[in-house]
Structures are given as structure tokens and as C-alpha cells.
Amino acid sequence: MxxxxxxxxxxxxxxxxxxxxxxxxxxxxxxxxxxxxxxxxxxxxxxxxxxxxxxxxxxxxxxxxxxxxxxxHEPVAYILGEQEFYSRSFIVNQNVLVPRPDTELMIDEALARRQEDPVILDIGTGSGAIAVTLSKELDTELIAIDIDPDALAVAKQNAKKHGVQNKISFMQGNLLEPYLKKQIDLSRGDNYVLILANLPYLTIASWGTLDPDVRNYEPKRALIAGVDGLDFYDELLSQIKSKRNLFPKKTEIMMEIDPHQELTLPRLIKEHFEGAVVTLKNDLANRPRLVIAKI
CATH class of the missing domain: 1.10.8.10 (Ubiquitin-associated (UBA) domain)
Incomplete structure (x- = not known):
């Protein structure tokens, strides 16, 4: 042949x-x-x-x-054991979602804030693609959190692969909980905190409509977030609100969404932070993909 x-x-x-x-x-x-x-x-x-x-x-x-x-229908990325993201190769397996091109928008927006020298927290890091990419691009230290130890193991592999294992502090726990338990007070001075969250945002009803590539192989826990797809974002916002005194006045949250959530997530943010300034950014297909909230 x-x-x-x-x-x-x-x-x-x-x-x-x-x-x-x-x-x-x-x-x-x-x-x-x-x-x-x-x-x-x-x-x-x-x-x-x-x-x-x-x-x-x-x-x-x-x-x-x-x-x-x-x-x-096994995803090509799982077959190869790797996926390209922001021009770098990342190790992936069925413990983590395959990094999507749409998520590169979050990287671009974070990089646009490099002059402000933000303290960056990557919530639900998964493969570590966001944390590792920003650590490389910004040459900075940051914090990456995931509740799943198997996902964290993959993220740590990727950090080592790209030589940033000493620049990323990995924490295991539910959303911001492990960070908040440390009671780190960043509220003083000119600190700027940037919270990046690419959390599960699909609805329960959408599960049956997904590609078999996704439905049969990628971790459901990293995809589905209740009836409206906002369960995890709601919990994250609640955690931040409960410890708002630990964060500086200049705190921003970036959250990836399904385009259908362009109204519901901003509304939810306003419920938690009445004075929040919320903007939306579109992906390459010109669909709402990223919600940015100054709280």
C-alpha cells in the first residue's frame, strides 16, 4: 500500500x-x-x-x-495524546477536555492586560493550556486550580513539558476554595487580580445533542453545568462575593460561555455584583464567547 x-x-x-x-x-x-x-x-x-x-x-x-x-468517534487529540493550542502542543487524555480554538480568545484578552501586571488565577485549569500559555507568553507566575487530581496531573505534565513548572502554583479544590482558604489579602495597594474561568457551561438538555466524539469520550463533568449551564459560574461568583474584601478594587473575571448565554450570565453577574461593568467578546465565528466583568 x-x-x-x-x-x-x-x-x-x-x-x-x-x-x-x-x-x-x-x-x-x-x-x-x-x-x-x-x-x-x-x-x-x-x-x-x-x-x-x-x-x-x-x-x-x-x-x-x-x-x-x-x-x-474517538477524538484525534486523544488518539495522538496531544492537541495544539496557541501554537504549542499540549498533552491530553480523557481526564481533560481537548483545548478548543475558541478559548484562545481568553488568552488574547489576558495578554492585552500585560502592562497592568495582573495576579492571574486560572480556575478549572484542566489540561493547563491557559495557565501554561500565559506563563510562557507573560513570563509570569500564576495560580491554577482544579478539583480533579487526574486533570491536575495532566496540567503539571504540560507545565513541565513547557518549562514553567516552577512558575505555576497548582491547587486542588472546588473553584476558588483552596486559594481563599489561604486568606491572601490583595486588597491593598495597586494590585490587579484577573480571574480566568473556562468552566463547564453546557446545559443538561444539550448533552444528547453533542457530537459522539464529545459525548462518548470527553469528561461529562467538565462540560455540563445544570439546567441553564451556569451552576459553576454562579458558585464561583458567590465565592468571590463572600471574600470580596480579600480582592483589590481592580478585579476582573473572564468567563467562557455558550453563545446562548450572552444575556443570562451578565444578568447573573449583576445579581452578585450590582455595580459590575460587563462586556462581551465574540469568537472567530462572530458569536458571543467571552464575558468580562469588572467587579
Whole structure:
């Protein structure tokens, strides 16, 4: 089997399952290319420059196994054990969500505040993609929290992989609780606290409508947040409000949302912090994706 024949076979195999997914959400051709590139340990440019090269039996066997996994809707990122985020490769497994391009908007907004030298807290860090990226981009120390020890283990691996393990303080616990227990008072002086939260925000009702790639493989606990999808954000806001005296006047929260929550989350924020200044930022598809609140 040549490289070209392998690509054609792989694409056809994966495409057979596309009718089980929302139209336009996946690309069988690209998946086949990525999987073969992984097997050959070569970039896709090599593949197209050597389409007539004959694959070994071992390479064919490995490729067929990976294609079979993709046919069962296993995300390519889990098959490879890595996902690119903000031009860096991050270790991923089924203990963490696969980092999404939409979340890079949060990175951009945080970087836009670099001159203000914020104290950054990453709540629900998961794979650590946000914390590690900002630690690299800003060359700063920050705090990353997750309730799941298995997720924290992945985040720590990624911090070590990118050489920032000594710049990130990892804490295990529910949202801000482990940080608040330390009673760190940042209210004095010109401190600026930036709280980043990419928490579960999907509704219970939406679970059955998700791609099988997501529904069958990614951790449900990292996706679903009650009837309106705001359970965790509500709890986070309550925690901040209960210890507002520990935070400086200049405290900002960034929260990723589903576009349908563009009105409900700002309303919830106002319920907790009446004088909050709330803005929304759109993602690359021009949909509301990030809520920023000055509280």
C-alpha cells in the first residue's frame, strides 16, 4: 500500500461515520492525513511529497488501528495524546477536555492586560493550556486550580513539558476554595487580580445533542453545568462575593460561555455584583464567547 492509497482508504473509512455527526463539523480527509503523519513521524508536507512511497506492513497495521479508533468517534487529540493550542502542543487524555480554538480568545484578552501586571488565577485549569500559555507568553507566575487530581496531573505534565513548572502554583479544590482558604489579602495597594474561568457551561438538555466524539469520550463533568449551564459560574461568583474584601478594587473575571448565554450570565453577574461593568467578546465565528466583568 502506498501513502496515497493509505490516505484514500483512511478517508473513506472515516467518512462512513460522518452521517452520525453534525454536517460540516469534521474533515475525514484531514483526519486521515494527521493520523498517517503521526504513524510516519513526518509532517504532512512529507506525505504529499512522497505519495508513491510504499508503507511497511507494520506502518499499515498501526495506521489501520488508529483509523479504527477514529471510526468509533474517538477524538484525534486523544488518539495522538496531544492537541495544539496557541501554537504549542499540549498533552491530553480523557481526564481533560481537548483545548478548543475558541478559548484562545481568553488568552488574547489576558495578554492585552500585560502592562497592568495582573495576579492571574486560572480556575478549572484542566489540561493547563491557559495557565501554561500565559506563563510562557507573560513570563509570569500564576495560580491554577482544579478539583480533579487526574486533570491536575495532566496540567503539571504540560507545565513541565513547557518549562514553567516552577512558575505555576497548582491547587486542588472546588473553584476558588483552596486559594481563599489561604486568606491572601490583595486588597491593598495597586494590585490587579484577573480571574480566568473556562468552566463547564453546557446545559443538561444539550448533552444528547453533542457530537459522539464529545459525548462518548470527553469528561461529562467538565462540560455540563445544570439546567441553564451556569451552576459553576454562579458558585464561583458567590465565592468571590463572600471574600470580596480579600480582592483589590481592580478585579476582573473572564468567563467562557455558550453563545446562548450572552444575556443570562451578565444578568447573573449583576445579581452578585450590582455595580459590575460587563462586556462581551465574540469568537472567530462572530458569536458571543467571552464575558468580562469588572467587579
Amino acid at each position: 502506498t501513502i496515497l492509497e493509505a490516505l484514500s482508504w483512511g478517508q473513506a473509512q472515516i467518512k462512513e461515520t460522518e452521517n452520525e455527526k453534525p454536517k460540516g463539523r469534521h474533515n475525514a480527509k484531514l483526519d486521515a492525513q494527521i493520523l498517517l503523519s503521526h504513524i510516519l513521524e513526518k509532517p504532512t508536507s512529507f506525505i504529499f511529497a512522497h505519495i508513491d512511497e510504499i508503507l511497511t506492513d507494520k506502518q499499515i497495521d498501526k495506521y489501520q488501528r488508529l483509523v479504527a479508533r477514529r471510526r468509533r
